[in-house]
Amino acid sequence: MRGSLSKVLAIFWKDILLEIRTKESVTAILVFALLVLVIFNFAFEPETATMNLVAPGILWVAFTFAGVLGLNRVFAIERENSRLAGLLLCPIDPMLIYWGKLLGSFTFMFAIEIIVTPIFLVLLNLPLFLPRLLLIIVLATLGFTSVGTLFSALANNIRARDIMLPILFLPIVVPVIIAAVEATALVLQSSPWGDMMTWLQIMIAFDIIYLVVATLVFQYVVEG
Amino acid sequence: MDETESALTAWAIEVEALSKSFGRNRALSNIDLKIGRGEHVIVFGPNGAGKTTLVKVLSTLSKPSSGTVRVDGEDIRSDPVKVRRRISLVSHDTFLYDNLTVYENLRFYGKMHDVPDLEENVREVIARVRLEPRLHDRVGILSHGMQQRVSIARAIIHNPSILFLDEPEAGLDPQAVVMLRDVLESVNTPERTIVMTTHNLRQGVEMGDRVVILDRGKIVYQASRDDIDTVNFYEIYQSYTGTGE
Structure with a gap:
């Protein structure tokens, strides 16, 4: 168990180090997410009823498409120079590669969300301290990246991978995005905890199901 | 099979009736080795x-389509x-990360292979490939020949008993090939089994205890070095493959 954890962390740390040095993913995702927010902010007047209605959708559109951009890069690093073969030659269960990669995808996406969310809240003149929104972001991001990491590995073997990833992946992840949008709307309306429980439960169930499924099938995706 | 039993197995690698197909294309056909x-x-x-x-x-x-392969x-x-604990592969792709040192x-x-005394082992293997001064350089700035030595x-960082070399010299200039050959000699230990593919007939015959010629997925010729007419090996190769590659 300890050995497995150290290998997961080694893969995770390797990806973090590469990202710190190249800034290939985070910069592109961050710029994209901020652009979406700014454009929508100009399209809808802040503090209007329409803005309150569409704001959760804007936030999750920004996160979803920025997330897809990031997921395209998750296995691109391993594709170059046949590094995935190098990883597969290591005497480890392939599921550890999945968990290491998932930890990296989650961290990158969560880091972007932590930067983008306060800007979104300021643009909408909303309070900055919304712990319930943080919970929604954590649950939705976990679901998003658990499926996304698997599909990124799958798309890695496909020729038109940049196009195929969103086509394959977005229909699967729709339930978690809808739940996140609905729950975010309730948080922004200051609704009580009880109102958003159903959406939180959907996200938790989605996370558990897809973490288990992706862990089990990852080996067949990368080893063929 | 436990460690003791496998240690007693006579062969490092046993291949029986191995075939591998990609769709309708048969890449390997009934290989025994x-x-x-x-x-x-x-x-070759x-x-x-x-x-x-x-x-x-x-x-x-890659998984065989049919047949059996036993390693140790x-x-x-x-x-x-x-x-995978006992093997390693050096290919023309280095598997290295350009933006890491x-x-x-x-x-x-080393971590992925649970190598004990990792620091010591890293220094030992880097000394064996004679790249100590470049230890803290990013791989991306090294020449292809140096990257292949790092590869x-x-x-060898986990001291594998079987080393596969798949055209390790591909894309290297003649000087780098000579250097690589020296390095390969230095990692060569009597107990280490080596399987190498190459297009370099002269060097291959010099390095091997046995040569195998593969053509259209089949073994068409194999002989131990002592039985090979090294002077005329190029002609032998041509006669079995119909090419002068």
């Missing part, structure tokens, strides 16, 4: 003969993780 412990086998063949596919199957990267007595399909790359792969260090 036994490689002894510490033996150096050189596999024209492009598309199936050399890389054979190495991929033997090194667990272990069936590669039943416990590939156990097999030589040290970081070796440390990463050899990566491959």
Whole structure:
């Protein structure tokens, strides 16, 4: 168990180090997410009823498409120079590669969300301290990246991978995005905890199901 | 099979009736091959003969369509993780991360192989490939020849008993090839089994205890070095493959 954890962390740390040095993913995702927010902010007047209605959708559109951009890069690093073969030659269960990669995808996406969310809240003149929104972001991001990491590995073997990833992946992840949008709307309306429980439960169930499924099938995706 | 039993197995690699197909295309056809412990086998063949596919199957990267492959007595399909502890592969792709340093790359792969005394081992393997002064340089700034030497260090960091070399000289200039050959000699130990594919007939014949010629997925010729007419090996190769590659 300890050995497995150290290998997961080694893969995770390797990806973090590469990202710190190249800034290939985070910069592109961050710029994209901020652009979406700014454009929508100009399209809808802040503090209007329409803005309150569409704001959760804007936030999750920004996160979803920025997330897809990031997921395209998750296995691109391993594709170059046949590094995935190098990883597969290591005497480890392939599921550890999945968990290491998932930890990296989650961290990158969560880091972007932590930067983008306060800007979104300021643009909408909303309070900055919304712990319930943080919970929604954590649950939705976990679901998003658990499926996304698997599909990124799958798309890695496909020729038109940049196009195929969103086509394959977005229909699967729709339930978690809808739940996140609905729950975010309730948080922004200051609704009580009880109102958003159903959406939180959907996200938790989605996370558990897809973490288990992706862990089990990852080996067949990368080893063929 | 436990460690003691596998240690008693006579062959490092046993291949029986191995075939590998990609759709309708048969890359390997009914291959039988036994490689002894510490033996150096050189596999020749024209492009598309199936050399890389054979190495991929033997090194667990690709599953056989039919037939059996045992590495150190272990069936590669039943416990590939156990097999991977004992093998390593140097290919024309180095598997290295350009934006990590030589040290970081070796440390990463060492961790993935549970290498004990990792610091000491990293320094030892980097000394064997004679790249100590470049230990903290990023791999991306090294020449292709140097990267290939780092790749050899990566491959031997867990002291594998079987080393697969798939055209390690591809894309290297003659000077780098000479350097690489020296490095390969330095990692060559009597107990290490080596299976190498190459297009370089002269060097291959010099390095191997046995040569195998593969053509269209089949072994068409094999002989031990003592039985080979080294002077006329080029003609032998041509007669079996119909090419002068």
